Amino acid sequence: MGWLLLATVAAVMSPQNSSLTPATEPRNRAPGGASGAGADPAQIFQAGQDALNQGRLDEAERDFRQILAANPNVGGAYANLGVVYMRRKQWTKALKELRQAEHLMPQVAGVRVNIGLAYYRQDEFLKAIPAFESVVRDQPDALQPRHLLGLCYFFAERWADAANTLEPLWPQESGQLSYLYVLSIAAHRAGKKELDEKATLQLVKIGEGSAEFHLFMGKAHLNLEQYDLALTDFQAAEEANPSLTFVHFNLGLTYLKKQDYENARDEFLKDVAVEPDLALNYDKLGDVYSFLERNKDAEKNYREALQRDPRLVNSDVGIAKICLREQRYPQALSAIEAANKLDPGRTDIHYLRGQILLHMGRKEEGKRELETSVRIDNERRSEREKQVEGGIVPSPELLQDEQ
Secondary structure (H helix, E strand, O other), rough: OOOOEEEHHHHHOOOOHHHHHHOOOHHHHHOOOEEEOEOHHHHHHHHHHHHHHHOOOHHHHHHHHHHHOOOOOHHHHHHHHHHHHHHHHHHHHHHHHHHHHHHHHOOOHHHHHHHHHHHHHHOHHHHHHHHHHHHHHHHHOOHHHHHHHHHHHHHHHHHHHHHHHHHHHHHHHHOOOOHHHHHHHHHOOOHHHHHHHHHHHHHHHHOOOOHHHHHHHHHHHHOOOHHHHHHHHHHHHHHHHOOOOOOOHHHHHHHHHHHOHHHHHHHHHHHHHHHOOOOHHHHHHHHHHOOOOOHHHHHHHHHHHHHHOOOOOHHHHHHHHHHHOOOOHHHHHHHHHHHHHHHHOHOOOOHHHHHHHHOOOOOOHHHHHHHHHHHHHHHHHHHHHHHHOOOOOOHHHHOOOOO
């Protein structure tokens, strides 16, 4: 199910990729002669590369820093430092090093792939798109960048772009259920009926009866708001493979959509037991407890979600609603302002902020926020009226790697 292996990142930066080794790029070559206590820079670079390949990240970081201390123009050292920080999930540091590598080695596609991956791993799909687009323009037959680009378009709900980008991968990927699921959904939303039918038929052909097949068919039904059909498939997936990841999460989503909050709570709690670091579990538990008017439990789960992923706007909004309900206006304002920083274009955020400000006695500011909410809503009304269906439901199973 996972397509994007972190090992692929390492492979991009491997010693076999001559464009990243200091010996083949004069502009980025490690300095000739000795450095430090007589060590050969090429040997230091290779030692760092070996340490990186073997997961000894502290050693790799030390070696590449030593190279750069002697010569700050070794692009491969910046590129490999970027990989070190990516493996540690230190995304800001990774992007800083990778941008420097890109400046020194603009012709190396692997660096731009890793820049895209650094954003992708943070669910920053819109920021990842330009990096992947540049690689696909240069290397239209490269499988991984095209696949990543298609997924970014998918999560950004650019349906036609997703379908058109992923369709050329059919010869290599049409045996993968996750690929077929994404392609069929994108084609359906883009109105590409023939491609939708082709992908769906292939999905049934290669997967029918398997747990993974029922998982993706359930997701398809869930996206189409066919909740009873989704429930049937997710239950079949659980029966076929009780240990299949994300089955309970998707069952929880389905029950939540059906307003069956008790069962939704139970399923999300089951998924927490097997996926304790998945922020979306706590975010959705917050929604469940909020609907059940268990404000304390809702707020606790929203805050758990934000500890794991500070970019979950829904959790900030949920906390703001609870605080407003309980007349804790300063805390409500703090939460809704955090949400507004992440997504300033959301109508409900401006409306809720306006309500909070009015309760705080800041009437002019509150009125302006309410007017902003109405203006954004009017600007987007015509666009919404053109949309037959809403956006996709959360799909964490598409973002996971096979480790």
